[in-house]
Amino acid sequence: MNEIPRGTLQEQTFYEQVGGEKTFRRLVHRFYQGIAEDPLLRPMYPEDLGPAEERMALFLMQYWGGPRTYSDNRGHPRLRMRHAPFAVDRAAHDAWLRHMKDAVDELELSPAHTAELWRYLTYAAASMVNTEG
Template structure:
């Protein structure tokens, strides 16, 4: 059984991503990075990526190829403030997932991954 299966599969990842994207339109740092006409596409890509990373379907690779996160985010202005805000919004979303779905061990593993990704994507000085 994969991490993906242990936390409830796609519905859990959809809930995390939906909670995150619900905050984006009103966010002063991240909101401008997401064109309204591509919000649904961005949402799908993040859900596919997280599901795939944690052992779920390979939809991201099938639809988009190798994740290449740094390359795909290179044209966005991702400084330390943006990375911190991404983590804040993601934490808000994770906090909405009940512990019966995402226990402390799984939550900690997911958070550690999110911290690594946020740090890795910084591509501009402060």
């Protein structure tokens, strides 16, 4: 059996496999379209959703192997700490995931990529819950 020499196969990050920046910007933009119309979640966001949308896009791109722009601009993500001022209960968790599911579905990724992305998003949403209810 012949071995493949180290360094001869180029591995792509998840970020690259799913289409890079364009895909993550589409995901986050669609998500924020849902947030803009959500009576439960909308009050948790600033009046102008643009900066929040940008931060989330940069965070997700970095998390999945893209540019480190998020950390370069904002430091460590500290997601729980950054969300601590907001009362995130089960209803907010469910609403957040509903909008994210719509956004993920519109990307029409492969089933394997969808599953991997969804595993992370459901984990992240659960970790933000900080209030009973």
